[in-house]
Every structure is written in C-alpha cells, then in structure tokens.
Amino acid sequence: MPKPLNIGMIGYGFMGRAHSNAYRKVNNFFPLEYHPVLKAVCARDAEKAKAFAETWGYESIETDWRKLLSRKDIDAVDICTPNNLHKEIALAAAAAGKIILCEKPLSMNTAEGEEMVAAVEKAGVPNIVWYNYRRVPAVTMAKQLIDEGRLGRIFHYRSVFLQDWTISTDLPQGGQGLWRLDVNAAGSGVTGDLLAHCIDTAIWLNGPIESVSAMTETFVKERTHTLTGKVEKVGIDDACAFLARFKNGSLATFESTRYARGHKALYTFEINGEKASINWDLHDLHRLNYFDHKDESKLRAWRSIHVTDHGGEHPYMDKWWVPGLQIGYEHSFVHQVADFLDGLAKGTPVSPTFRDALETQKVCDAVLKSAREGTWEKVG
C-alpha cells in the first residue's frame, strides 16, 4: 500500500511546473513506498493559483503561505518562491514540523543559510534543496566513475554556465520571471542563479573548494523596473568568473554569464584526473564524454557515451525506455523526488540537504567578496 505524502507547493512559476510534473510522474516509473499527493498550491494571486491548481491537479489553493503551513493535511512544503523569501518560509515550515523541499540557491547568503540549517536540524525535519542537475543520469554516472577511483588524482576542474537572454537593454528587471534581474529578490545575479549549480556539482564531484579569486561585471547598468516603472540601477552581477583551488590540490576555473550570444543553457563541466577525464554539457544532457588512459594506446579516445542503456548500469535509465531513446531536462526532477521519497521511507537524509547546500552558499559569498575587493578569499 503506497503511503500518501501530501505536498503543499509555494509558488507556481517555472519551477512550480517542473516540480509538479515530477510529483505526478514519479510513481508511474519508480516503485516507491511513498506517493506524492498534490494537496495545495499557494500564491498571492488567487486567480493564478486556481489556474495552476486546475492544470496540475492540486486539490486546493492558498494565498497566504503561513496559512498553508498551518494546515494539518500538509506533510511537505515545496518552496518555489524568489530567493528572498526562502529563509522566512523555511524557518516557519521547520517550526511547523513540515518536511521541506527548497528551490536553489538555499538562501540570499551564508548567514541566512546557517539559520535555515540550524532550524531544520533542530526541528529534525527531512529537507532537500533542488540542485536537480546532480540527477541527470550522465552527471550521476560521472559521480559514480569518480567514486570508483577511475580518475585517480585530480588535477583540474572547469565549469561554465552560459546564457544569452539578457543582452537586450530593453529587458526590464523585477516582476514575474524577471525577479532574477532584481538584486533585492535574487540576492545576486548569475552567481546565485547559475554558478550555484556549477559549484554544487563541483563540490559533490571534487570535494571542498578552499579559496577563490573572482571578477564580476554588470554590462547593462540600468533597466526599467516593472514594479516601480522607473529606470533603476541594476544591482546584480551579469557575469562572474573565478579561479579556485580545491582541498584536493586541483585547480579550477568557473564562469557564468547571461551575455554569451548563442548559448541558451550551456552548463558544462570537465574534470581531468591522472588516469581519466570526464566532461558533460547540458545542451546534450544524455551524453557523457569519457577518456580513459588505460585503454589500449592505439584506440585511446574520447568516448561519447549515450547514457540511455537500461539494465541497471546507467543510473535511473532502467526505469525509462530502451537504449538509444533519450530523456530530457524534466527527468532530473523526477529522479530527485524518487530518491527523496526513497530516503523518507528508509529514514535517511538525501543529499543535497540544507547543510550540503550551505557549502555552495559559502563559496558564493567568497566569490562575491573576492570580486568586490580584488583579493583571493578563503571559503567559509
């Protein structure tokens, strides 16, 4: 008998859709004890909440998140609001004893993040942050190959997340999908939005980052704000690049921008070890590139592994279709829900917990400080 897990979703934007889809699909493909039930969606605008609830099959709506948290029939809260609300909601949810699933980045900064970690750990509520890219099968497989020791000593890590959607100076800041350009709602620009993904994956694959030297730039200095209607200073970083040293002695470069003409969501990473190297690219997320020095020398080459083979060897893929048939972006969320529900059944935390995500927050803070001051900064 499947156990229901009653979900209360706060927010209904892009991520609200991605998470809802995951909740609805997960039991069709993964055998699990828990079964998410879409109990309520919460948004300030009742009309929008209602429309979203109808589209996705939520049983009810709320317009005040505090009200949602007070409901007995809600087991788990999914925080999909802009970043500036994460802390307040999470603290209240923890106090209410709710399971928490929080969009990334965890918080506006390290200080907020520490409060949040303390709150969920004190309350003893299961918690996770939506760094979904860990669960793209090719990325999960990269982690497995590293953990199996196939790369040996690591020398280099490099990662970028390149987009081009804010080049136009006509694009406003603030409001709906554009809160990511408003420093008050987002906390930072590409650092918290995009580099946070790169950093989360990097720490997961390659361990702690010790120090960084960064630069940021805001190419478009002023944009109309949709809330005030006025041209206002842009407070976010449009681009950020940094050098890093990992605790394991490897060197890294990271870069993110929304001004790389031609790239829509070019999230890539590469890791070079003594014995083998791996790289991956979100634009072809179903492929993992791998080079193994122990291959016969004549045949040594980069392999483009089509990570679609079932039979249990390619992570998650035995649950989907047949070899050669690719899955997409949304499946990473399904996998996260599947793992989270599995952990819930077993009573074990599932990474990335708030505590795991706090590490990324610390790197982001060091990066932004380094960029401001022109110095190398220690992390944490």
Added chain:
Amino acid sequence: MPKPLNIGMIGYGFMGRAHSNAYRKVNNFFPLEYHPVLKAVCARDAEKAKAFAETWGYESIETDWRKLLSRKDIDAVDICTPNNLHKEIALAAAAAGKIILCEKPLSMNTAEGEEMVAAVEKAGVPNIVWYNYRRVPAVTMAKQLIDEGRLGRIFHYRSVFLQDWTISTDLPQGGQGLWRLDVNAAGSGVTGDLLAHCIDTAIWLNGPIESVSAMTETFVKERTHTLTGKVEKVGIDDACAFLARFKNGSLATFESTRYARGHKALYTFEINGEKASINWDLHDLHRLNYFDHKDESKLRAWRSIHVTDHGGEHPYMDKWWVPGLQIGYEHSFVHQVADFLDGLAKGTPVSPTFRDALETQKVCDAVLKSAREGTWEKVG
C-alpha cells in the same frame, strides 16, 4: 470545462507505457478541450493488467478485448498488441463505434490494412496510427521548412534505422518483448518494425514512393522459440535495404538492421534539395541540422539547431521549458495525443490516419516482394 475522453488500452508493454504517460501528461502542458481518462486496460493476464493499472492509474481492467469493446464507458481504444491482432481488434472496434488509436505498423500487410481503412471509414470513427516520430519537434520543423519551399526541387532522400540488439544467437524468439522476432506475430522483421517509421516520415516529407529495389537478409537462421521451447527457423528479415524513386523524381536509399553494432536506435534521415538540405538523428533528437545555400557564401555551413526555443517558433516547444532545455523520446507521444485531441475537438482528422498509414504498408509490401524476387517493384 474539459471533456473527458475515456481510454481503453489493449496491451501493457513498452508502448502501453509510452501511450499512458502521454495521456496522463498532455493536459498539464497543452490547453485542450478534451481530457483523457484512463478508464481500463486490457490484457490476457489479469495479474499483469492489475499491476499496470495500479502503476498508471487505470480505473479498471479487462482480460478479454471484446469485453472492453462492449463497454459503453469506453470512448477510444488504443491498440498496443503485437501486429497480428491489429486487424481483428480494429475491425471490431470500428464496428463498436470506438475512436481508434493503433500502434504502428498498421497491419501485417496491405490487404489487412485495406480492410482496416474500409472499416474505420465506413464506421466514421476518428482514427490515428502511432507513427510518433513525426512529432519530435525537430522532425515537425523539418516538415515546416520543406512546406515553406525552402529546399526547392528535391534530389535525394536517405534514411536508416540501425540497432544492434539481436546480434547474439542466444536471444530467443517469441513471447513478451520478443514477439518482434517471431514472424507469425510480427509479420516481418525490421521492415515493419523500423523501416515503417523511415517510410512514414519519408512519404510525409517527400511525397509518394513509386518503385523500389530491395534486399533482405536473416543473419541468424534459427532461434529457440519461447512458446514451444524448440529451436525454430527464424522467419523475419534481420536486415533490409532498398533503393527507391519518389514521384517527385528524387532518388532514395533506405536501410534497417538489428545487426549494426554500436547503434541502439540510430534513426536518421537526410533530404537534399536544390536550395537547402536537412538531416536529423534520433540519438540527438532535439537537434535539427540544416544547410541553406542562400546564406552568405563565406558563412555557408551546416547549422545544428537546438530545437528547444519557445515563443511558438520551434514546434511544440513553447509548451515545455526554456531555451536550451531538451525534451526526450516520450514527448513525441504527448504531442501526438495533443494534436489528436485538438482534432477531435475541431472534428478534423489528424494525420497519420489509417489511410495515411496504408501508404507505408504498400511500400513495405513492395519492398518485401522485391527482396524475394530480385526485381524492381512498383508501389501500390
């Protein structure tokens, strides 16, 4: 108010899952008048039917498809059985006035297909065949580019569908997933299973095929049959290649095999026109390659279009995520359901109807005859 469309699914294998997923998802992403309701699934084995119904949320089960067809609460029947049952079920379903969605290939041969077309047209029931690849966004876009006249006069078409899953001589024929190796259940081997896809897309993109010269081969002559337990002659074609001439004067090569080591589902097509060329590959289904001679000569090149841009320009993609974030194999079925439901609301047939799919059947018959007799054969 959404109108329910009560689905009765016959079969619960690979395609049963792909279709069920489409029915469940379509209204989350596409605004539609109709709303599929998973009313019943039918399979001879009650246990398996029950398990499938639970996983996918079917309200009831049947173990006799005739019983399913007799139910008043079923609006549409989805035929996902092996090929040798398509005709019988379809004829009965048409007689019962059911809407019919039939897996491809339509039938075991042209004669069966003609009976089926006559039946649905006489009954006046909406009907469609699951040639799902037409609705991979990159493929749909290829069709648009051709229809817009961008390619000009067509000179060449080439298409392959290459797999490697039957190379082992230990693989048996018959039973569950292996009915595709049993000529009595499948009718033919790669011709009906894989080339049928290539032919359907080709006719859709490039018009009627007039004549063919083909060869087939059965590399593994005998395999254990799972139903009899005996080693029996293999009656299917393991590989098939043919030359073709289209009505528009263009030349084509087609090839399919399950013995192309290294290829899992390498379905590709290329079309060369006077002004432009297009090619596509199922292994990276979210990309469309395009070469346009009218580009400035210095910059003329093949473009790899990442068909993920929303805003209504890349077909279907405004309904999904954001630019750069790819979808997968299963989405082609969602799109087919979306289009079919839309046609239902408007009262217009949606291609490929049984009549459309009959054209592919005629080409398959000509191909198999050509291969047997070593002659060029006219189609139809």
Added chain:
Amino acid sequence: MPKPLNIGMIGYGFMGRAHSNAYRKVNNFFPLEYHPVLKAVCARDAEKAKAFAETWGYESIETDWRKLLSRKDIDAVDICTPNNLHKEIALAAAAAGKIILCEKPLSMNTAEGEEMVAAVEKAGVPNIVWYNYRRVPAVTMAKQLIDEGRLGRIFHYRSVFLQDWTISTDLPQGGQGLWRLDVNAAGSGVTGDLLAHCIDTAIWLNGPIESVSAMTETFVKERTHTLTGKVEKVGIDDACAFLARFKNGSLATFESTRYARGHKALYTFEINGEKASINWDLHDLHRLNYFDHKDESKLRAWRSIHVTDHGGEHPYMDKWWVPGLQIGYEHSFVHQVADFLDGLAKGTPVSPTFRDALETQKVCDAVLKSAREGTWEKVG
C-alpha cells in the same frame, strides 16, 4: 646514398599538383632509398606546361606524351590525364618499360582495364593506381583493426561520396576542370569519379563484391559544351546508388551524387561487425570512429580517435608532427609515394596495382549495367 627516380608527369591539373607535392615532400619526412626527381612535365599547351614546371621545379617540359615516353632519362610515368587517355598512354608506357603511376579510375571500363593489366604484367613494370584514400592514416588504421580480427563477422557496409558542385544548370561540360561532366572524356559520372573511391576502399576493407542492384540519374539533361559551344546532351550519371552483397555475406549500400546540397566532399564509410564497428568521414579525415562491444558495458560508446599520435601506433603519423596536430588531404598522396618507393626498393608490388584496381572497374561496370537494365548483376 639516395637513388634518383626520374618522374615524367603527364597532365598538370588538380592531380598533377597533388602528385607533384607528394614527390617533393616525401623525402623530407620519410627515410627512403629512392628520391623522386621531377624530370619532365608533359602537356599539349607548352605555355601551361612551362608555368607548371616553374612552379613545381620540373626540369623540362614536353608537349607530346609519346616523346616523353621515348626519353631515356624518364624512369616512371605519372598519368594524370582525363580517363579516356589512360589506356593508350599506359600501354605505350608499359611497352617502353616505364614504371607507371596512373590516376584513378584505372580505365573507361573493364575491357580497357584488362588490356592495361595484361600490358604492365607482360612488361613486368611496377605499377600503381592513385586510390589515395587508402593512405589517409585513419583509413589505414581501419584496415589494420579489421585485419587484426577486431570486428569479427561482418554484417554491414555502407559508403557515400556526396558533393554539390554541379547543381547549377549554368555549369558547362567539357574543357579543363569540367571534363568530368563530359561522358566522352570521363566514361561515366559519379560512378567512375567518386564511387570508384568508395568501391576501392570497400573491397580493400571487406573483400570482393558479388552482386549489385543500382540506379542512376542525370538531373540536368543538357549543358553547354565548352569545346563545341553548343548545348549538348549530358551523358554522365549525376547520381548513382546501389545495393550490394559481399562475398563474406555482408550487405551494403553505396551512393554518390554531385547534387547533395551542403556536402563538398563527404566521403564516408561504415562497417558493422559482430564485435566492433568503424566509421570515417573525409570532412574530418584525421578522426576514426570506433565502437567496441568488448568494452565494459557501462562505458561502451563510440570513440572519436584523433589519429595523430606518433610512436608508430597510428599509421604514418610518427613521421609528421606531434599528437593533436592534424595533417590534411595532400598527405595521403605523400604516403602513397612513400610506400611505392619503399616497394620499389624491396622489389615488391604495392597495392593498389593495376590488377587490384581492375576489381573496382568490374564493379563499376556491373553497377552501370544494373542501372541500365533494372536487374541484379553479378560482378566480373
């Protein structure tokens, strides 16, 4: 002490340049007993011959090839004329006891080719045909991998040679670089010009071809002839595709055209064996793609081998630069000269000899006959 080998070149077009470059470079990179000396170039037009001789360092010119053949100081004759002159010159050169290097295709047809083979074998003169693609390092390596038994039983072979340079109806036939469009000079169109390369490589890699079914087309029926100034019927095949069965039981498709918009010289081949598969593409000639089923299953994938590694493992590459630095088209000719000179020193024939090249001629004849008559044709 290097031994001089005095070269007399007949023709000065594209291939005259490619061969001359090879003669001039070979001793800089390959340690060889023989040293080609550019003794004379022969062309009907004395001015052009003189200009060519100056550019390339030929010591003298001739305007009559019979005169060239009569010279005592010429050891080897290189036939770079249009195809319709190959036989006459080769027969005379053999009679004069000259070593012969002949451009491909060997002859206008099998009958001519047989005369040529008889002549060089009777005269006992070393001879070779310029099927240069065998000696692109990636192609040579494909041959090695096959000979080492890495592919196992072969199921499939496919090869295309696609160009797009004759789509314009304004292009004339005849004259200089355009003799390839004149059936009287060329014998056939893409069959002898392009498919001959595909067939030569195929036989080398996969053994004899037994039977074929072909189709040809002439898309542009009339073109101005540069010699007569009149619009004349085009006698060549603009496109040709054929099915084939090899003696080893494998199936093949071959196709060539000059109407594949977007492809300049897309010569590709793929060979699928029970254990492994290989493919290659002239547009990235320094790469060989390889899939090996014996790889660990999780990591099985197509590898893109950058065939630039020295140390003796990648054929010919220890003579050039360092790993990662690619060579180009012209190097295949240098390699052929190096091997030919090495064979000369050792007194052993170097493939493809006239006799080897005759096999390709037989396939071409069967292909053209099959296309004319609409039948399967045995080869030879």
Added chain:
Amino acid sequence: MPKPLNIGMIGYGFMGRAHSNAYRKVNNFFPLEYHPVLKAVCARDAEKAKAFAETWGYESIETDWRKLLSRKDIDAVDICTPNNLHKEIALAAAAAGKIILCEKPLSMNTAEGEEMVAAVEKAGVPNIVWYNYRRVPAVTMAKQLIDEGRLGRIFHYRSVFLQDWTISTDLPQGGQGLWRLDVNAAGSGVTGDLLAHCIDTAIWLNGPIESVSAMTETFVKERTHTLTGKVEKVGIDDACAFLARFKNGSLATFESTRYARGHKALYTFEINGEKASINWDLHDLHRLNYFDHKDESKLRAWRSIHVTDHGGEHPYMDKWWVPGLQIGYEHSFVHQVADFLDGLAKGTPVSPTFRDALETQKVCDAVLKSAREGTWEKVG
C-alpha cells in the same frame, strides 16, 4: 624572376622541421616575388646538423651561430633555439643587418623583449615572430569577421590550451625535446609555451589586455635532469589559469596545462559579442563555429563552417585543393612565410613583429607576477 631569400636556420628540432617545410612549399602554392633558399642550418652538433641539412636540402651547415650571422650569403636568420638564446642571437643578428624570424615566445621576459624590439627597430631589419596559429585559415577568418564588425560589442573571451604529456613522473627535464620542462632554458612552463599562443591570438582578435589575476601550479615537484643526471626541483609552471579584463571592457578566462588527461593540443578560443559569437578548436582546425543573432530566429544556430572553400573567400584556401578537402597544422607556417615574403616585396612590416609579440610578453610577466603574489596585476 623570383628573388632568392637566403635562409640561415638556427636549431633543427620540431620547429626547424615546421619552418623548413614552409620554406620549401611556399612557392609551389603562392605566387610570390621572393623565393626562400635553404642556405645553411646551424647546430652545435655537426652530425645532427648534417643529417638535417640532407633531409631538408640545406646547402651547408654551421656549428656556431655567430659564424652563421657573419656569412654574407645569409639574408634572413630563423631562430629556432630554446627561449634562453633568443635575445642574444636576435641582438647579434640585428647588428649584422639580418632579417629575423624568431620562434615564440619572443623572449624569457619583458625586459629581454624590449631589448630585442629596440635592436631590430634600430637596425631597421624586417622581423616576425612565429605565432603561427594566426594563420590557420579558420583563425584568420575569425579575425576578418571581427574586423567587419559582425560581433558588435564584445562581452567575453575564453581560451584554453590543454595537453597531457607531462603527467608521468618518470619524464625527465632538460635536454633535446625536454628543455621545455627546464626553467633555465624555457623561462616558464605553460605560460610561455602555450598561453603565449592564446594571448597572442586574443590580443590580435580582441585588443589589449589591461589586468590579470592568475594562479599557477607545479604538480610534479622534482624530475631527473638529463644534463646532470640528478633529481632536481622543477622550476616551471605545469599549469596556469588567469582571469583578465580587456581594454574594450570584455572579461576573459585563460587556462593552460600539460595535465589535462585526454587532450593532446586542445587549443580553443571563444569570443561572445552582442551580435555574434565565434569559437575554434585546434583539434579540428579546419572548422570555425559561428553563431549570428541576425539569422532568422527559427533557424538560429551554431554553424560549423568547413573552412576549405576556395574562390578567395576562405582565407588562403584558394591556393590549396578544392572545397571539402582539409589542410593541416603545417600549413599555418606556409601561410606565415607567404605573408612575410609578400611584405618583404612590398616593404611593409608583417605582424606579429617583435613589437607585437612584446605585448604578449608583458601579459605573461603580469600573469606570472600575479600568480606569485596573489594580486591583480596591471599589464605593462
């Protein structure tokens, strides 16, 4: 009448071969007033000099470079020695009034470079540095596209040069090909050897670099020295990465290493402008990737331009073969010689002159200082 230009080459290693090949080939492909004559090669070891002279056709040898410089029959000196000899030889050559072609990097550091620039400018001798990658046709074409204003305002530049040949701890330093690991001969490690290429191209394409923040690492701390036979400290940088700001306001990341398993010579650059982006990769040097935002939105995509089209549009390519047939690494040197000889005939300097190359030296010095001190450094 071609004018001879008598070359005296100092050094006979890898670069000696690359340059000699260029001198020998250039007049076969490019119509030029000047004609290089291989007059003398100079090396301390007479045997090796003799062997090299025989292979390449040098008329004479010298074992003392001062002797070579004193010869009246030498017009131009080509400096192919380890870096620590560049300055001394260049100063003497300038004093002797010789034309100078100097391998890159120009010098051990900025101070040396300034002396060298002063010397050649005072002597008024034509001079050039072998930053050969500028003249890979795809790279030259990138420059043209930028100069034509197609990219608009530049936001980002990124470049790496990744190799993996020094990972083994058994590899010694010093001697022949290994002087690049010896800080006394090389001055620096990857910074001067590899990043110097990246920097030269970057300045050429994107203008002056203003400031940098760098890190370096020496992964293998000690290696046997071939000259002393002892294990000695490694003084070079094995890896170097840096952030940079260009004068035009764009941001950049640069990285080089010899520890990137799987990469042999992965030199890449990418430049993102407001209107268009370009990237390139030495491993497929005949291709240029280009994205143009002004393309019709539906068809916007990265194009992989096969830079092999003749007719004067793809730089240098009208001199080689036909479209689709690629050239290789060595051709970049041929192009540099062609341009240099053309400049000589016209009396105009040809970039990169010593003065141009000094800019790269200044960036290298700032990079190494920044890495030592952990600070942002101004360039120059």
